Amino acid sequence: MASSLCRQAAKSCARRSSVLKSLRAAPAAVQHRQISDDSPSFALNIFRGDINTSEVFPYPQVLTEEQNEETRMLVDPTTKFFEEVNDAAHNDEVAEVPADIMKGLAELGAFGLQVPNEHGGLGLTNTQYARLTEIVGAHDLGVGIQIGAHQSIGFKGILLVGTEEQKAKYLPKLASGEWVAAFCLTEPSSGSDANSIRTRAVPSEDGSHYILNGSKIWISNGSIAEVMTVFAQTPVRDEKTGQMVDKVSAFIVQRSFGGVTSGAPEKKMGIKASNTSEVYYDNVKIPKENLLGEYGKGFKVAMHILNNGRFGMGAALTGSMKKMIAQATQFATDRTQFKAKIHTFGAIQEKLARMSAACYATESIAYMLSSNMDRGVTEFQVEAAIGKVFASESAWMVADEAIQIHGGMGFMKETGLERIVRDLRIFRIFEGTNEILRLLIALTGCQFAGASLKKQAKAMGKLDIGAIADFTSKQLLWSTPSGSAISEAVHPELKFAASQAEQCIPAFGAAITSFLQEHGKSAVDQQFALKHYADCAIDIYGMVASLARCTRALEAGIPSASHEKVMAEFIATENAARVMQTLKSMKSIAQTDNYQRMSLLASQMVENGGYIAEHPLGF
Numbered sequence: 004m005a006s007s008l009c010r011q012a013a014k015s016c017a018r019r020s021s022v023l024k025s026l027r028a029a030p031a032a033v034q035h036r037q038i039s040d041d042s043p044s045f046a047l048n049i050f051r052g053d054i055n056t057s058e059v060f061p062y063p064q065v066l067t068e069e070q071n072e073e074t075r076m077l078v079d080p081t082t083k084f085f086e087e088v089n090d091a092a093h094n095d096e097v098a099e100v101p102a103d104i105m106k107g108l109a110e111l112g113a114f115g116l117q118v119p120n121e122h123g124g125l126g127l128t129n130t131q132y133a134r135l136t137e138i139v140g141a142h143d144l145g146v147g148i149q150i151g152a153h154q155s156i157g158f159k160g161i162l163l164v165g166t167e168e169q170k171a172k173y174l175p176k177l178a179s180g181e182w183v184a185a186f187c188l189t190e191p192s193s194g195s196d197a198n199s200i201r202t203r204a205v206p207s208e209d210g211s212h213y214i215l216n217g218s219k220i221w222i223s224n225g226s227i228a229e230v231m232t233v234f235a236q237t238p239v240r241d242e243k244t245g246q247m248v249d250k251v252s253a254f255i256v257q258r259s260f261g262g263v264t265s266g267a268p269e270k271k272m273g274i275k276a277s278n279t280s281e282v283y284y285d286n287v288k289i290p291k292e293n294l295l296g297e298y299g300k301g302f303k304v305a306m307h308i309l310n311n312g313r314f315g316m317g318a319a320l321t322g323s324m325k326k327m328i329a330q331a332t333q334f335a336t337d338r339t340q341f342k343a344k345i346h347t348f349g350a351i352q353e354k355l356a357r358m359s360a361a362c363y364a365t366e367s368i369a370y371m372l373s374s375n376m377d378r379g380v381t382e383f384q385v386e387a388a389i390g391k392v393f394a395s396e397s398a399w400m401v402a403d404e405a406i407q408i409h410g411g412m413g414f415m416k417e418t419g420l421e422r423i424v425r426d427l428r429i430f431r432i433f434e435g436t437n438e439i440l441r442l443l444i445a446l447t448g449c450q451f452a453g454a455s456l457k458k459q460a461k462a463m464g465k466l467d468i469g470a471i472a473d474f475t476s477k478q479l480l481w482s483t484p485s486g487s488a489i490s491e492a493v494h495p496e497l498k499f500a501a502s503q504a505e506q507c508i509p510a511f512g513a514a515i516t517s518f519l520q521e522h523g524k525s526a527v528d529q530q531f532a533l534k535h536y537a538d539c540a541i542d543i544y545g546m547v548a549s550l551a552r553c554t555r556a557l558e559a560g561i562p563s564a565s566h567e568k569v570m571a572e573f574i575a576t577e578n579a580a581r582v583m584q585t586l587k588s589m590k591s592i593a594q595t596d597n598y599q600r601m602s603l604l605a606s607q608m609v610e611n612g613g614y615i616a617e618h619p620l621g622f
């Protein structure tokens with residue numbers, strides 16, 4: 004019996020790992036991402052137990068006085084528009100963004116926030132864009148997705164890798180809102196496994212264009228977009244084998260090319276105002292000059308766009324959280340039960356404090372990321388993934404607790420929270436599911452640490468540098484403590500909180516080293532463990548971003564500084580304890596046994612079609 008259970012668990016493992024088959028198939032010990040060995044990325048360095056504070060301390064402040072002023076001038080009319088003109092409940096009800104709202108948004112310049120002035124946009128930086136997106140997120144996530152899908156990913160590729168001709172041709176009409184854009188990657192058989200798309204484009208015989216065939220699903224703006232960034236397989240000659248193989252290329256496709264049709268708008272749980280539909284391509288003739296980026300390098304273009312867009316989600320959800328926190332705080336202030344205001348009860352205080360701390364950490368991460376992008380940091384994909392995962396889960400928690408604080412009232416439509424909950428649910432799914440992004444965080448970090456291990460081994464004269472599993476732990480455990488870089492960088496009042504972060508980082512680095520030693524090439528298959536390591540990285544990054552921001556607040560003596568200090572201390576204490584606890588439990592046999600139990604339970608369920616236990620009544 005026992006061995007048959009083990010066999011079942013093994014089968015389920017094999018099935019599960021096929022989800023990331025391409026990651027596993029990589030030749031390196033852990034999937035390689037093109038990241039330099041000496042990357043200053045804080046998030047990457049913690050995977051080898053190192054503290055590199057250059058991108059986190061001092062908390063980046065990139066806007067010039069002039070840009071600050073320019074942003075302020077945009078905040079007021081945008082807020083006014085969303086408070087006085089746009090009606091989120093109505094948009095949700097009619098499941099569209101009405102034409103007058105689209106027009107009003109266009110007048111505000113909301114379709115071309117980051118399009119350079121010379122192409123008719125507002126030419127905003129990432130940080131300025133984040134600040135405005137926050138307002139949209141606070142008021143109407145449905146509208147937010149419509150304009151976010153347009154510029155955060157829809158035409159972002161043209162901004163990032165487009166030629167001057169492509170920019171000149173497309174950006175003015177996209178910035179004015181005359182044309183709406185969409186990002187067309189996902190297909191019926193290709194969701195998380197983005198490289199497996201089947202839509203295909205082949206060069207025409209005379210080389211003047213490509214012929215595109217295939218279909219996409221769940222495309223935001225799918226039925227209203229005139230311009231689409233479409234990803235398709237294209238035939239490429241493999242340099243090594245000389246064989247023709249399929250590789251993804253990216254194209255700018257216009258509906259007016261002909262052969263482009265869309266399905267009916269999807270009926271969704273939330274973000275109903277935004278348009279989502281299938282898009283079909285039937286022998287669409289794409290002029291050769293509409294290739295976006297290099298031929299056969301479209302997968303990288305897709306990743307580049309997604310990495311670049313993720314900070315917007317953190318900013319938008321910060322806005323949503325602030326709005327819900329204000330509403331829940333007001334309710335807790337007004338509501339009397341048991342002859343006391345409910346905000347005086349510890350059970351409610353804990354909720355309010357946790358909601359606010361989650362918002363603070365999300366905001367700290369979002370603006371740290373946007374600012375780093377603005378000052379030219381290029382290796383931020385792990386930070387971007389951390390920001391997206393943390394923002395979407397924090398906002399979900401905040402929405403849930405806001406409803407709980409409202410009690411029965413929170414369940415009523417008129418309170419407005421149910422719409423936000425429906426709207427928020429998708430944020431943990433799209434732009435990379437949080438599960439895929441956790442793997443991306445952990446595997447990219449492990450690859451970074453693994454490369455250092457190889458280097459160390461080489462320096463020590465080991466011949467078999469590829470076999471991390473051969474390394475002895477004493478040789479390679481990080482011998483130098485990570486130091487006191489965070490304590491030295493924070494405001495003196497935050498030294499204790501900083502020491503908690505410092506304690507986590509070498510422990511985390513050591514755990515990653517042992518993990519790589521133990522699993523070697525199969526580390527990539529250890530999804531239970533990888534998820535926990537990603538959680539640790541998210542916790543560490545969140546606490547350090549909060550400490551850095553709070554340091555700036557204390558140094559500047561801003562009015563909220565002492566309140567922020569309490570929050571930063573709370574976040575550091577909680578996150579550090581959670582990281583240490585996670586690392587401790589991961590070492591325990593009980594935990595590894597539980598990984599096996601979960602694997603076994605899942606495989607049995609799959610074989611039996613769901614829940615298996617017999618009913619307590621026996622029928």
Ligand code: MYA
Pocket residue numbers: 023025026029034035036037136139140143144146147148151152155156186188189194195196197198223302303306307309310312315316319384432433434435436439443
């Ligand atoms: S759009 C759809 C979103 N879809 C996804 O995000 C797909 C998720 N899947 C993936 O990202 C990839 O398939 C994964 C890798 C990560 C699983 N940065 O062999 P590989 C490089 C840089 O690992 P795979 C939507 O939902 C890698 O180094 N590079 O690939 C919109 C390697 O390079 P090399 C990366 O196993 C909804 C190569 O690629 C990255 O096949 C609307 C191959 O790598 C990376 N991240 O897959 C939202 N990953 O060969 C609206 C891989 O050189 C938003 N690589 O070593 C609006 C929001 C704004 C806000 C507003 C609201 C109010």
